[in-house]
Amino acid sequence: MMRLPPFTYVAPRTVRDAVAALREHGADAMLVAGGTDLYPNMKRRQFEPKVLVGLGGVAEMRGVRGSARDGFTIGAGTTLSALARHPDIVRHYPGLATAAGLVSSPQLRNMGTIGGNLCVDTRCNYYNQSFAWRKAIGFCMKKDGEICLVAPGSPRCWAVSSSDVAPVAWSLGAKVRLVGPAGERVIPAEALYRDDGIQYLAKQPNEILTALLLPPADGRRSAYMKLRRRGSFDFPVLGVAVSVRMDGETVREARIVLGAVASQPREATKASAALVGRQLTPEAIDAAAEAAAGPSKPLDNTDFTHPYRKKMTRVFVARALRRIAGLPVSGRVEEELA
Amino acid sequence: MKIRLELTVNEETREVLVAPHKTLLEVLREDLGLTGTKHGCELGECGTCTVLVDGAPVLSCLALPAELQGRAIATVEGMAGGGQLHPLQQAFAELGAAQCGYCTPGVLLTAQSLLSERPTPTREEIREALAGNLCRCTGYTKILDAVELASLRMAEVAR
Ligand SMILES: Cc1cc2nc3c(=O)[nH]c(=O)nc-3n(C[C@H](O)[C@H](O)[C@H](O)COP(=O)(O)OP(=O)(O)OC[C@H]3O[C@@H](n4cnc5c(N)ncnc54)[C@H](O)[C@@H]3O)c2cc1C
Ligand code: SF4
Ligand code: FES
Ligand code: FES
Numbered sequence: 001m002m003r004l005p006p007f008t009y010v011a012p013r014t015v016r017d018a019v020a021a022l023r024e025h026g027a028d029a030m031l032v033a034g035g036t037d038l039y040p041n042m043k044r045r046q047f048e049p050k051v052l053v054g055l056g057g058v059a060e061m062r063g064v065r066g067s068a069r070d071g072f073t074i075g076a077g078t079t080l081s082a083l084a085r086h087p088d089i090v091r092h093y094p095g096l097a098t099a100a101g102l103v104s105s106p107q108l109r110n111m112g113t114i115g116g117n118l119c120v121d122t123r124c125n126y127y128n129q130s131f132a133w134r135k136a137i138g139f140c141m142k143k144d145g146e147i148c149l150v151a152p153g154s155p156r157c158w159a160v161s162s163s164d165v166a167p168v169a170w171s172l173g174a175k176v177r178l179v180g181p182a183g184e185r186v187i188p189a190e191a192l193y194r195d196d197g198i199q200y201l202a203k204q205p206n207e208i209l210t211a212l213l214l215p216p217a218d219g220r221r222s223a224y225m226k227l228r229r230r231g232s233f234d235f236p237v238l239g240v241a242v243s244v245r246m247d248g249e250t251v252r253e254a255r256i257v258l259g260a261v262a263s264q265p266r267e268a269t270k271a272s273a274a275l276v277g278r279q280l281t282p283e284a285i286d287a288a289a290e291a292a293a294g295p296s297k298p299l300d301n302t303d304f305t306h307p308y309r310k311k312m313t314r315v316f317v318a319r320a321l322r323r324i325a326g327l328p329v330s331g332r333v334e335e336e337l338a
Numbered sequence: 339m340k341i342r343l344e345l346t347v348n349e350e351t352r353e354v355l356v357a358p359h360k361t362l363l364e365v366l367r368e369d370l371g372l373t374g375t376k377h378g379c380e381l382g383e384c385g386t387c388t389v390l391v392d393g394a395p396v397l398s399c400l401a402l403p404a405e406l407q408g409r410a411i412a413t414v415e416g417m418a419g420g421g422q423l424h425p426l427q428q429a430f431a432e433l434g435a436a437q438c439g440y441c442t443p444g445v446l447l448t449a450q451s452l453l454s455e456r457p458t459p460t461r462e463e464i465r466e467a468l469a470g471n472l473c474r475c476t477g478y479t480k481i482l483d484a485v486e487l488a489s490l491r492m493a494e495v496a497r
Contacts, residue, residue: 001363001364001377001380002380002381003359003360003361003364004359004360004361005359006357006358006359007358007359008339008358009341009358009359009402009404011404011405034400035400035401035402036382036397036400039361039382039400040381040382040400043380043381044381054402054404054405056405057405081394104382104470105385105469105470106395106448106466106467106469106470107385107388107395107396107397107448107470108382108397108400108470110394110395110396111396111397111400111401231469232469232470233383233469233470233472
């Protein structure tokens with residue numbers, strides 16, 4: 001039996017008490033929500049917190065509130081299953097519901113939360129391995145080692161941002177609410193991330209992500225596409241999130257954000273800009289898809305070859321935009337490779 | 339240090355004294371003697387350890403008992419009642435939907451949860467619901483057949 005390392009478990013009932021628990025235990029403590037990312041990592045000894053502060057009992061962090069007109073507040077403790085089938089989210093933010101519904105497996109979506117998904121650890125073939133495996137190969141700098149095994153000359157870790165929801169939150173222009181000892185702040189979703197495989201979050205470890213704040217739906221159309229080997233269980237090795245607002249037939253605003261191509265989600269700004277002021281014609285879509293492949297620079301540290309993942313960026317951006325435009329989509333509409 | 343917990347398993351209240359870092363899977367198998375719940379990957383990657391919590395399938399290898407006090411936990415041991423197999427178990431036995439049987443407890447519980455929400459699911463809905471349960475033996479076809487058969491029989495009885 002693969003067991004968790006020993007810890008003390010603290011179960012606060014309010015955000016305030018959770019903040020206090022983090023303050024009391026300092027660097028010894030970690031937050032846990034669904035545990036579907038943290039517990040496997042702890043079993044592999046990638047984290048060994050002495051104290052776990054469990055957010056499961058914090059009722060104020062659960063649930064979806066709001067309206068299409070004013071936007072929605074999604075409590076960070078809301079499960080991915082609940083989000084994926086929430087009628088308002090399915091209707092007004094289909095990209096978000098799709099992404100939540102494509103995470104891992106049904107059981108994991110019943111346990112995993114939206115907050116945990118936004119904060120999910122970065123991944124790498126040399127990191128997501130048992131302790132014995134990592135020891136045998138000599139460890140890497142993300143945990144217990146000195147160098148990067150993917151890019152040995154590199155001063156930094158290139159582990160891959162693997163959240164399905166993060167690129168969607170970014171593309172929608174969503175915000176996150178963070179609560180820490182110094183109070184509360186609201187930042188754009190994109191400001192939550194850093195381009196570093198180890199310090200991949202810009203928030204402080206003692207800050208709790210309490211909610212994801214969606215802007216008013218306002219005619220926004222969105223889609224998400226995910227590349228992975230199997231149609232279930234697997235993390236994305238490429239995620240494409242697209243959000244578009246139209247003025248009649250003309251694109252008023254477009255945001256294309258790529259997941260799993262770097263240590264943080266990456267916005268394809270040129271591709272987005274190329275769409276603004278144009279109609280969503282097949283030609284405009286192909287041009288944007290071509291431009292989106294530029295910032296997609298996957299490394300050779302996940303499933304599939306990195307040139308293939310880069311190539312699929314163009315294909316998936318085109319399919320996502322065609323879907324939004326109501327054009328026929330060739331090939332698989334979403335997710336896995338058959 | 340151990341903690342005292344009260345868990346409701348298969349509608350019975352059970353008291354355990356366990357270390358806080360023991361997962362539900364470990365507590366079920368090692369402290370409660372309920373070895374029907376199997377351990378496979380222990381990392382969330384196979385689904386064989388699936389149990390139901392308040393009717394929904396979750397992975398016991400990644401669940402902490404401390405979080406589950408007051409919730410209804412169901413394991414495969416609770417499926418048969420009064421000397422009668424559950425219709426799903428009956429259908430699995432008849433159609434050979436269990437080969438080595440290692441994935442079977444998790445599959446049965448996941449299917450039970452599906453049928454309680456959707457008594458007559460389509461084949462596609464069954465596939466979707468079982469997308470978190472790996473089986474190395476059957477190739478899945480017989481599992482899908484057996485869930486369909488059980489759902490038809492249960493609908494018949496309900497009618
Ligand atoms: C087999 C398998 C497949 C998976 N596939 C996918 C996949 O396809 N796509 C995907 O995106 N993920 C996948 N995951 C990862 C994980 O299941 C999801 O990302 C899930 O949403 C994580 O949520 P959680 O509540 O379980 O997080 P936890 O494990 O509880 O936490 C994850 C991290 O976030 C921190 N954290 C949690 N909540 C908060 C909060 N409110 N504020 C601040 N920090 C917080 C924790 O400290 C921890 O570092 C997979 C996991 C497994 C085991
Ligand atoms: S990118 Fe390099 S340092 Fe980071 S996890 Fe992979 S091998 Fe380790
Ligand atoms: S043992 Fe729990 S998912 Fe494999
Ligand atoms: S019957 Fe052997 S794993 Fe499913």
